[in-house]
Amino acid sequence: MDKQEARRFGLALMEKAEAAYLTTIDGNGFPQVRAMLNLRNRKRWPALAGIFDGHQHDLLMYFSTNTSAAKVAHIKANPKVSVYFCDPAQFHGLMLAGIVEIITDQRLKRQIWQDGWEVYYPGGVTDPDYTLLRLLPTLAKGWTGTAPFEFEL
Amino acid sequence: MDKQEARRFGLALMEKAEAAYLTTIDGNGFPQVRAMLNLRNRKRWPALAGIFDGHQHDLLMYFSTNTSAAKVAHIKANPKVSVYFCDPAQFHGLMLAGIVEIITDQRLKRQIWQDGWEVYYPGGVTDPDYTLLRLLPTLAKGWTGTAPFEFEL
Numbered sequence: 001m002d003k004q005e006a007r008r009f010g011l012a013l014m015e016k017a018e019a020a021y022l023t024t025i026d027g028n029g030f031p032q033v034r035a036m037l038n039l040r041n042r043k044r045w046p047a048l049a050g051i052f053d054g055h056q057h058d059l060l061m062y063f064s065t066n067t068s069a070a071k072v073a074h075i076k077a078n079p080k081v082s083v084y085f086c087d088p089a090q091f092h093g094l095m096l097a098g099i100v101e102i103i104t105d106q107r108l109k110r111q112i113w114q115d116g117w118e119v120y121y122p123g124g125v126t127d128p129d130y131t132l133l134r135l136l137p138t139l140a141k142g143w144t145g146t147a148p149f150e151f152e153l
Numbered sequence: 154m155d156k157q158e159a160r161r162f163g164l165a166l167m168e169k170a171e172a173a174y175l176t177t178i179d180g181n182g183f184p185q186v187r188a189m190l191n192l193r194n195r196k197r198w199p200a201l202a203g204i205f206d207g208h209q210h211d212l213l214m215y216f217s218t219n220t221s222a223a224k225v226a227h228i229k230a231n232p233k234v235s236v237y238f239c240d241p242a243q244f245h246g247l248m249l250a251g252i253v254e255i256i257t258d259q260r261l262k263r264q265i266w267q268d269g270w271e272v273y274y275p276g277g278v279t280d281p282d283y284t285l286l287r288l289l290p291t292l293a294k295g296w297t298g299t300a301p302f303e304f305e306l
Contacts, residue, residue: 018241023176023184030250031176031184032294033237084186088171097183141185 006149010059010085010094010140014040017085022063024074024081032074036063038085039112051111059096059140059153062103062112063133066120072131075100083135091145096137098153103132159302163212163238163247163293167193170238175216177227177234185227189216191238192265204264212249212293212306215256215265216286219273225284228253236288244298249290251306256285 001009020038023031039045039062040052052060061083065071075081082097103109106125109132113125121127141150154162167173173191176184192198192215193205205213214236218224228234235250256262259278262285266278274280294303 019239021174021186021237021239023186023235025178025182025184026250028233029178029231030233030292031178031186031235032250033174033176033184033186033235033248034294034296035239035241035244035246078182080181080183082176082184082186084174086172086174086188088188091188093188095186097179097185139183141187143187 001144001147001149003151006140006142006151007058009092009144009149010096010142013085013087013092013094013142014038014059014061015042017041017087020061020063021084021086022071022081023084024071025078026070026074027077032071033084034071036065039063045114047114048112057136057153059137061096061135061137063135064112064117064120065131065133067129067131069131072102075102075133081135083137091143094140094142096135097139098135098137100133100135103134108132154297154300154302156304159293159295159304160211162245162297162302163249163295166238166240166245166247166295167191167212167214168195170194170240173214173216174237174239175224175234176237177224178231179223179227180230185224187224189218192216198267200267201265210289210306212290214249214288214290216288217265217270217273218284218286220282220284222284225255228255228286234288236290244296247293247295249288250292250294251288251290253286253288256287261285
């Protein structure tokens with residue numbers, strides 16, 4: 001599988017995976033993983049597809065989270081993270097690693113905001129507990145079910 | 154949910170999760186995640202249930218892997234890892250973090266070895282490419298679908 005095929009495989013997996021597993025590194029140096037909303041899942045978040053389509057970093061990822069969450073404190077101290085997408089039934093996996101950014105641009109935060117997120121952030125899009133993260137990955141690794149792949153971005 | 158309930162919740166999830174997601178930290182300090190065989194899945198690995206039942210560290214985890222895999226090199230340089238189990242449909246998750254050990258005890262390696270693993274390690278149980286890892290976690294964190302939990306071990 002060449003880099004273009006691996007990229008297409010990864011994109012297809014991102015667009016259908018049920019969850020996105022975000023790993024941060026905690027204050028004691030241990031990796032901490034948790035499931036997050038997979039905002040690239042097209043069926044679940046169709047209104048966001050346009051944000052990703054045609055972006056120059058085709059494997060970029062956004063995460064919405066509570067500002068008060070432990071992961072935000074981890075990221076402020078160490079922004080090296082990875083995200084994992086998988087289909088365990090088919091042994092398909094994609095890991096993307098890189099430096100994650102905390103987005104403060106209100107326009108972008110509004111673009112990503114989805115109806116119903118008031119359940120997480122009662123104050124709406126300007127709730128100070130609404131944090132938006134962006135990962136422009138620099139390393140991709142994965143498994144197609146039969147073979148590994150790896151490439152830099 | 155008190156610690157005992159969280160522990161029971163976590164054990165039940167470990168015993169049914171399709172895969173175990175192991176995170177290591179690579180040489181550049183980025184967390185790297187990949188799906189591994191979940192040797193605690195009772196349906197998949199019934200012969201291993203006895204290894205875990207009644208163990209004094211009830212949340213311990215074993216992983217079999219190729220000695221030549223990148224994760225083994227990561228662990229030799231930095232043994233801080235975590236493993237994640239989840240049921241994304243129900244938003245159930247369990248993360249266990251701690252120091253992972255490379256097991257060299259041949260008796261234990263034989264105990265864990267399962268029929269059919271020759272596909273991964275053609276030389277059988279004494280194949281130098283068969284590595285057994287053990288994690289005795291020191292931190293547990295998770296999500297029951299409605300609430301977070303966290304405890305030390």
